[in-house]
Amino acid sequence: DVVLTQSPLSLPVTLGQPASISCTSSQSLVNTDGNTYLSWFQQRPGQSPRRLIYKVSNRDSGVPDRFSGSGSGTDFTLKISRVEAEDVGVYYCMQGTHWKTFGQGTKVEIK
């Protein structure tokens, strides 16, 4: 199985400041169709995961534009340009190029 490694695992941030989460894959996530199927999910406390980003950099409907995704091949990043209180939660990367697997999660909290 493809292993996704996220860093950091814990991310204390100041309100209004940027935040960045890294996701590294054990294999290339470029699919035979040319697409790269890397998604990012947010899970607020007590809630189901919510998709924010799909195919590396495409934001889902209703996702604030302070969230952005980037990367290629095996290295990917989720950035929050200015953290707000509602962004507290655990963030997961997930790959769909192979049997779908998730990273171990990054907990974002306010300092």
Added chain:
Amino acid sequence: EVQLVESGGAVVQPGGSLRLSCAASGFTFSSFWMSWVRQAPGKGPERVANIKEDGGETYYVDSVKGRFTISRDNAKNSVYLQMNSLRVEDTAIYYCARDESKSFDYWGQGTLVTVSS
């Protein structure tokens, strides 16, 4: 509005069985692959099984092969997960999720399965 509503979670003894259900609404159910994804306490999600639009293909994570069976009824807009020979390590919240762009764009609220003696 897309909605996925799971039911059937319970406390069960090791070796027991459960059948989870997921009722879908707000979209053309028969046009989408569907998945069951579980999340053990304090852990990240793990896809357990998925099923093709017409039910003709199914796939499972190795740890549940031979014990779990995913199925669907497009007339009832529902997907199911039959879980047999349950183990303590199957304890988790089980989510129903819609497959889209080799990802999951909608998730249900989840149903808790606890395997304990």
